[in-house]
Structures are given as structure tokens and as C-alpha cells.
């Protein structure tokens with residue numbers, strides 16, 4: 001297996017505070033890897049650093065063989081590392097179709113119509129609402145749209161930041177099913193979640209983030225079977 | 237006094253003046269809607285464009301309506317460069333700073349014009365300055381009619397850019413969701429600069445439409461931008477349809493006030509409406525509630 005994403009000694013933070021204090025992580029091509037941790041531990045900070053919104057203070061990030069820690073957001077998107085942010089961040093004043101089309105602003109533009117059809121087949125509700133303003137969608141539909149918009153860029157690695165946040169249990173179930181389906185279509189996934197049980201069910205491997213470092217990592221099944229670990233680090 | 241024979245020409249005149257107001261307001265509201273700043277340099281840019289149009293006619297003999305096709309792209313580029321390399325970098329990501337930088341730019345541009353051209357008021361003489369079209373019941377001034385039509389062409393072109401091109405959609409996206417836009421690989425400073433360029437191109441076009449029937453001096457743009465600002469507030473900050481309808485409304489109000497109160501009091505009605513709207517509907521006619 002080859003490493004699609006490889007992080008070494010990554011440090012990042014805001015102002016005086018250092019949030020990430022030396023992280024090492026690997027996502028191999030074809031994997032679903034989950035990063036778990038409680039609220040405020042730095043999961044979104046990690047995602048923002050990977051996608052170039054936040055500058056790493058130290059350490060190396062290699063994606064698809066090339067260093068990206070100094071690259072701009074736009075260049076990182078162009079490489080195929082696509083970050084679906086926490087809180088959806090869809091464009092409320094644009095239609096669902098326009099939101100999807102902007103997903104291929106920097107990558108995947110030649111196959112825009114084709115990819116839109118593919119997204120509609122994964123999320124049929126988006127097709128029904130194609131000409132509706134994204135701001136009028138329900139929370140669950142907005143999450144589907146945010147993921148669909150990410151897929152429009154033909155991601156090699158899709159980073160999902162707490163996609164299940166604020167969804168009803170039924171919708172969460174549906175969402176994890178869809179993540180499996182997207183993965184089966186050949187997209188590697190970095191799933192950042194607080195929803196421990198379901199994330200460990202779909203993931204190949206897991207990392208537990210606590211106090212700025214990975215306290216534990218390993219095959220998802222092994223971590224799911226470790227009661228001590230869940231109680232200590234995840235407050236379950 | 238209220239006979240249609242008098243009233244209809246006054247209304248038509250008001251609509252046609254209002255169209256140029258609307259265009260200036262459109263530039264202002266576009267920049268506000270996306271960058272969330274009031275561009276204090278808007279008036280100075282209008283003045284600068286009017287001078288450019290004036291000298292293109294005086295020294296090269298180029299008709300203002302032809303200069304339009306050169307000055308619009310030139311001022312787009314000027315606005316782009318100013319935002320990308322001066323206003324943006326000087327603001328360090330703070331909206332407040334951006335505001336102050338545009339204010340500083342306005343002072344610099346106005347004084348540069350004053351030093352070079354003094355306070356003199358200048359006009360150009362085009363053969364069609366006083367030409368009219370006979371509608372049977374009234375006469376339309378040709379320069380105003382051209383302005384009216386041109387503003388609608390510009391508004392439609394802008395609407396097409398905003399809804400059909402990726403850059404236009406990116407502008408609308410950045411206006412409401414900057415982080416979301418960044419994560420799609422949209423270069424936000426570039427989009428800011430394009431928006432500023434479009435807003436500046438609007439005043440360049442307005443300048444070329446005004447010059448055949450108006451004068452220029454180093455303060456000429458400010459009177460228009462003051463009215464444009466009331467239009468932006470009236471229509472709703474950042475609303476493009478609001479700017480267009482607000483502009484036409486203000487043109488008509490001004491025209492009616494001139495009729496009833498005399499030319500010197502024409503703008504009184506504008507500010508009365510402005511105050512009334514602020515009292516009754518502070519978000520403007522088309523603005524979203526805060």
C-alpha cells in the first residue's frame with residue numbers, strides 16, 4: 001500500500017496557543033481512516049491545516065507524493081485533497097446546482113455535467129431541489145450538498161469534518177451508509193468525528209486525538225474492542 | 237399644474253437621470269455586498285473617469301460614447317490592481333482598515349486632480365449635446381436616452397456574468413461564505429479584486445454617459461456618490477435589484493421635487509425619503525433583515 005497522505009511532526013495553533021503538538025498520521029490509498037476526539041481537541045484545526053486554510057508551524061505534510069504544507073488552498077484543491085468543513089458551509093444564496101458547479105471550480109471542470117449526474121444519483125434529494133436556494137435546505141440536505149459539492153472536485157482524498165453533527169439518528173445511519181458507498185466508488189476518506197461507534201464501524205483504521213497528540217492509533221476493530229481506551233480518551 | 241403634459245416629461249427625465257445614479261449605486265452596492273466595505277474612493281474614481289473621458293475628447297477627439305469601450309476595461313484593471321495590491325494588502329484582513337484605505341485613496345486622487353487641473357469646471361461640446369427626439373407629446377434629450385439604455389445593457393450584462401460564469405458565481409459565493417469558497421479552491425483575494433474592478437468599471441461607464449451633458453471638476457463625482465449612497469441604503473445594502481429600482485425611484489423623486497420646489501431644492505426630497513426609509517425599513521427595500 002502507498003501513502004496517499006502522510007503527516008510528520010505536525011504542529012499548528014492560533015496566536016499563543018499551540019493546538020496540535022506533533023502529529024504523525026498516514027492515510028493509504030483506498031482506506032477510510034477516522035480521527036476521533038472530544039470537542040475542542042483540535043480535529044478541525046488539523047483539517048484546516050491540511051487544506052491550507054491554516055499554516056503549519058512545523059512538520060511535513062505530503063499528499064500524493066508531493067509536499068503541500070506551503071501550498072495555497074487553491075493548489076491543494078487542485079491536487080485532489082478536498083475538505084468538507086464542519087458546519088457544511090454551503091453557499092446559501094446560490095441554488096443547489098450552482099453550489100455543486102462551484103465544487104468543480106478548481107478541479108474536475110471538464111466532467112462537470114457527468115459528475116453532477118453522479119452526485120444526483122448518490123443524493124437523489126439534491127436533484128429534486130436542484131434549483132432551490134441552498135439556504136432553504138434542511139440541515140441533513142445541506143450536509144448531503146456539502147459532500148456532493150466535495151465530490152464534484154473528483155477527490156483523491158475526501159476529508160469529512162463531523163458530517164453527522166446535528167443530524168437525527170436515522171439520518172446519521174443513512175449518512176454513514178453513503179460514506180461507505182462513496183468509498184466503494186474509489187475515494188479515500190479521512191473521517192473526523194465525535195460519533196465514535198459508527199465511525200469505528202466504517203473505518204479501516206483510527207487515531208485518537210487527545211491533548212494535541214495522537215494518544216492511540218490502530219485498526220478500527222482493535223480500538224473498538226478496547227473499553228479502557230474509550231473511557232479514558234473519549235469520555236464514553 | 238398636474239397636467240400630464242408637464243408631469244410625463246418630468247417623470248421620464250427623472251427615470252433617465254435615475255438610471256445613471258443606479259449605475260453608480262450598482263458599483264457601490266456590489267463592492268459592499270462582497271467585500272463588506274463602503275468604498276469611499278468611489279466618488280474620486282468617478283471624477284477621475286470623467287477627467288479621462290474629458291481629455292480623451294479634448295486631446296484625441298474621441299467621443300465619450302466611444303471612450304466608454306476603452307475606459308471601462310481600463311478602470312476595471314485599475315480597480316483590480318488597487319484592491320489586489322494596495323487596499324487588500326494594506327488592510328491586513330481587517331474590514332475597518334479597508335474602509336480607511338479607501339478613504340485615504342479618495343483624498344489622494346482628489347488632491348492629485350486638484351493639483352493638476354485646479355478647481356476649474358470643464359465641459360465638452362458634442363454635436364448631440366442638445367439633440368432631442370420628438371415623441372409627439374414630449375421631447376427626450378438624446379444623451380439621457382443613451383444613458384438610460386446603456387445602463388440597462390450594463391445591468392443585464394452584469395446579471396449574466398453573475399449567474400452564468402464561474403467567476404460570477406464565485407463572487408456571489410464569496411459574498412456569503414468565504415471559508416466555504418476557499419475550500420472549493422476559489423482564490424478569495426482574486427475574487428475581491430475582480431469585484432472591486434467591476435464596481436470601478438461601473439463608475440467609468442457612468443462617467444462616459446454623464447460627460448456629454450455634464451461638467452467635470454475635481455469634486456464632480458462626490459455629488460453623485462452621495463446620492464448613490466442613499467440609493468444603496470434605500471435599496472438595501474448589497475442588493476443589485478435594490479440599487480437599480482432605488483436609482484430610478486430617486487431619479488423620479490428628484491425630478492418631481494425640482495418641479496414643485498424648484499431646481500435648487502430638487503435633492504431635498506431624496507434625503508427626506510432616505511430618512512423615512514431609515515425610520516420605517518432600516519434594512520432597505522430589498523435588504524435582508526440583520
Ligand SMILES: Nc1ncnc2c1ncn2[C@@H]1O[C@H](COP(=O)(O)OP(=O)(O)O)[C@@H](O)[C@H]1O
Pocket residue numbers: 014019037038039040041042043044045046
Ligand atoms: N480561529 C481560532 N482562533 C483561536 N482559537 C481557536 C480557533 N479555532 C479553534 N480554536 C481553539 O482551538 C482548539 C481546537 O479547536 P477545534 O480544532 O475547532 O476543535 P475540534 O474540531 O476538535 O472541536 C479549541 O480550544 C478552540 O477554542
Ligand SMILES: [Mg+2]
Pocket residue numbers: 043044045086161162
Ligand atoms: Mg471541529
